Amino acid sequence: MKFLVTVKRVTDYEAKIKLKADKSGIVTDGVNMIMNPFDEIGVEEALRQREKHGGEVVIVSIGTSDSTDKIRSALAMGADRGILVKHDGPLDSFAVARVLAKIVDKEKPDVVLMGKQAIDDDSNQAAQMLAELLGWGQATFANIVTLEGGRATVVREADGGLETVSTTLPAVVTTDLRLNEPRYAALPGIMKAKKKPLEEVEIGSLGVDIAAKVKTIAYEEPPAKKAGQKVADVASLVTRLKTEAKVI
Amino acid sequence: MATHLIVVEHTGGKLVKATLSAVAAAQKVGGDIHALVLGNGAADVAKEVAPYAGKVHFGEAAGDRLAQPWAKCVADVAKSLGATHVWAAATGAGKDLMPRVAARLDAGMASDVSAVLDDKTFKRPMWAGNIIGTVEITTTIKVVTTRPTEFAVPAPGAAGEIGAVAVDPGTSKMTWVKFDAVVSDRPALSDARVIVSGGRGVKGPEGFKTVVEPLADVLGAAIGASRAVCDAGWVPNDWQVGQTGKVVAPELYVAVGISGAIQHVAGMKGSKCIVAINKEPEAPIFQVADYGLVADLFKAAPELTVALKAAKG
Ligand SMILES: Cc1cc2nc3c(=O)[nH]c(=O)nc-3n(C[C@H](O)[C@H](O)[C@H](O)COP(=O)(O)OP(=O)(O)OC[C@H]3O[C@@H](n4cnc5c(N)ncnc54)[C@H](O)[C@@H]3O)c2cc1C
Ligand SMILES: Nc1ncnc2c1ncn2[C@@H]1O[C@H](COP(=O)(O)O)[C@@H](O)[C@H]1O
Numbered sequence: 001m002k003f004l005v006t007v008k009r010v011t012d013y014e015a016k017i018k019l020k021a022d023k024s025g026i027v028t029d030g031v032n033m034i035m036n037p038f039d040e041i042g043v044e045e046a047l048r049q050r051e052k053h054g055g056e057v058v059i060v061s062i063g064t065s066d067s068t069d070k071i072r073s074a075l076a077m078g079a080d081r082g083i084l085v086k087h088d089g090p091l092d093s094f095a096v097a098r099v100l101a102k103i104v105d106k107e108k109p110d111v112v113l114m115g116k117q118a119i120d121d122d123s124n125q126a127a128q129m130l131a132e133l134l135g136w137g138q139a140t141f142a143n144i145v146t147l148e149g150g151r152a153t154v155v156r157e158a159d160g161g162l163e164t165v166s167t168t169l170p171a172v173v174t175t176d177l178r179l180n181e182p183r184y185a186a187l188p189g190i191m192k193a194k195k196k197p198l199e200e201v202e203i204g205s206l207g208v209d210i211a212a213k214v215k216t217i218a219y220e221e222p223p224a225k226k227a228g229q230k231v232a233d234v235a236s237l238v239t240r241l242k243t244e245a246k247v248i
Numbered sequence: 249m250a251t252h253l254i255v256v257e258h259t260g261g262k263l264v265k266a267t268l269s270a271v272a273a274a275q276k277v278g279g280d281i282h283a284l285v286l287g288n289g290a291a292d293v294a295k296e297v298a299p300y301a302g303k304v305h306f307g308e309a310a311g312d313r314l315a316q317p318w319a320k321c322v323a324d325v326a327k328s329l330g331a332t333h334v335w336a337a338a339t340g341a342g343k344d345l346m347p348r349v350a351a352r353l354d355a356g357m358a359s360d361v362s363a364v365l366d367d368k369t370f371k372r373p374m375w376a377g378n379i380i381g382t383v384e385i386t387t388t389i390k391v392v393t394t395r396p397t398e399f400a401v402p403a404p405g406a407a408g409e410i411g412a413v414a415v416d417p418g419t420s421k422m423t424w425v426k427f428d429a430v431v432s433d434r435p436a437l438s439d440a441r442v443i444v445s446g447g448r449g450v451k452g453p454e455g456f457k458t459v460v461e462p463l464a465d466v467l468g469a470a471i472g473a474s475r476a477v478c479d480a481g482w483v484p485n486d487w488q489v490g491q492t493g494k495v496v497a498p499e500l501y502v503a504v505g506i507s508g509a510i511q512h513v514a515g516m517k518g519s520k521c522i523v524a525i526n527k528e529p530e531a532p533i534f535q536v537a538d539y540g541l542v543a544d545l546f547k548a549a550p551e552l553t554v555a556l557k558a559a560k561g
Contacts, residue, residue: 119376
């Protein structure tokens, strides 16, 4: 079985995100960059499924050559090879989906594993859009993935409980936080990753329209919350809630 | 003039209230408002929606709520109406469905918007709410999901016209298998006036039973949780509040043993009044709390429960 796993390079979730002085975007100088945590879960899931079903795990990332080290991290975890689609500049989720559709045409995976959302733009769109462009079934926010009999049966995190859906393969699956716990790459893995194939493709060579359908035209910081107060004990808390906040 | 199509969410034969945030957002743009109810029981739900839309269309033939067939139904109806905007609430269901609708309509989509500036420009949180972006959709048709906590429920008006619409789910690759609901007689997180949330400080499922639940009981509150405790399996995943969980904005939010990571805060900082109980004076949760109590939660929370009971008489 062939797995295609998408990996986006994003700001570290622990980093302090600050606006540039001219408000044209966020400060990235000196900010640590990581593999989108949901994508890391996707890599882990593909590796576990490969252990069960055999096959190949291919990593794809769209970005500048800086994204290479995130692909290498996935290879160090155990993925087989990588593809970097070279692009510099913003790209909306729809454009990401259109580029990925081209890669899928070439690679013909059985399962595309993606993160449910990129933790920078928080869009939560690219995977569902890709599934629609391909005419495939989708299972978003996966909690358990079972591949059997040419189908993916997925327990997914839904509002109010766990929903199970099933779709024929090929399919697009997005990961939720509790699907698995990604492994750490061990030193031998890291050494091996350096020799694994990593193909670079210029985005322009794919013949895909990447014009933005959605543009971020301004950035701002949310209004600061006015500082709260510490209360000495439970009794004064109750009094404040009653007389000041009037919520009880 | 704009023509809006609101995709109505429903569960157990009832309208999901978050849908009304999409109505409120569409009203900000102005124009005709159509609503579309799909799936089993759609005709009944249509009646519930009628006071909020000029026209309500229901299509029971869409079948089970699945992204692939429903995206086709929504896109078909949007096209036949000449819709300029297709809206839904940014719930789990809306997030699953709407990007597919956008792709099918070749439309740009803005997710989880918190404000409507004009017919094509919206504000939305990014980077876990650290940044608010202003986005412009450049396509003729615009697909938008709305953050339920950011739009007040619109006042009901005269009941709109209700009519059946022919929908064709097409050939889908997907089948629905089952739903395992979290059973609870507490209010739903998204509708609750008061929420008590527990974090890793609660120490385990026992702590939720003995400390968080009694406090929630006396407040008539829903229970929420941090990611850490959902991951640990102490409580259902559905209780997770935050960037990648639910976004809530109750009148009162009590955070018990939660450190206040930005990913958690992203989901609750819109609450009107925030109380935090944490033994660590430097915990970041105190930066967003209106009232902070530095204390051992195993002592303070039960004390608070007793005091609230007494205050109620
Ligand atoms: C991609 C990604 C997405 C995420 N999404 C979310 C999300 O949606 N929601 C979310 O909540 N998190 C999310 N997180 C996780 C988040 O970063 C934090 O790890 C998490 O919120 C921490 O949970 P916590 O506050 O319960 O635990 P901790 O950070 O361990 O805090 C426990 C707190 O309890 C206090 N405490 C301990 N004992 C006591 C006591 N006896 N009395 C009083 N106080 C006590 C401690 O002082 C501490 O402040 C996400 C992380 C990532 C990487
Ligand atoms: N530049 C990119 N390169 C590779 N994958 C991406 C890229 N952008 C988004 N994705 C994938 O799409 C998922 C959802 O992204 P988004 O729709 O932006 O929230 C992410 O978790 C990634 O798996």
